[in-house]
Amino acid sequence: MAAQIFVISGASGAGKTTLVRALQAGDPSLRFSISYTTRPPRPGEVDGRDYCFVSEEEFGQLIRDGSLVEYVHQFGHYYGTSRLWIDQALRGRQDILFDVEIHGAKALKEHCPQGIFIFILPPTPAVLEQRLRDRGHLPEAELQQRLARVRQEVQEAPWYDYLVVNDNLTEATRRLQAIVTAARSRAPILWPTLSPFWS
């Protein structure tokens, strides 16, 4: 089977990380592109598994070396996709999943127009607001800022191939798995494996 590239983005607070983890847990053949970042690791994050954590100097060197296929600066930190992952994906060895924000997704589309681009969004602004309030501890002004940002991020949804509304984790994971299965069943992807039996 030819390799398939999946690019997943999501509005903040849509539960993208949890969904991506659930997808990977049920599908070990899907490899995760490990980005470089200058942000410090969060509790539980492992260098080389969640991200390659580097200094700003190291990140600058990666840019100069041409080692990154795309990068962004957001929330005060740099994030970038290693060229190695794209090369591996394009050589067709393995299905690869990229978790990047919208600018990264658009840059990856230039390299992999055949990729499958998926956007995760929360059910409605009201549900998102309730989720943020339930978590507590967010000052009202910050909460309103976040809601405004999510509304803006969601405007990019129509650019993607597929939308997954994360109303319920189990259901959303199932829909994401269905997208992956359908993508792998596309003739240009599956036929190279089947054709030797039929020639």
Ligand code: 5GP
């Ligand atoms: P976090 O700091 O929460 O792990 O990630 C923040 C945002 O950066 C997420 O939207 C994630 O998709 C995005 N991101 C992570 N790695 C990359 C990357 O290599 N390139 C781009 N463009 N975005 C990334």
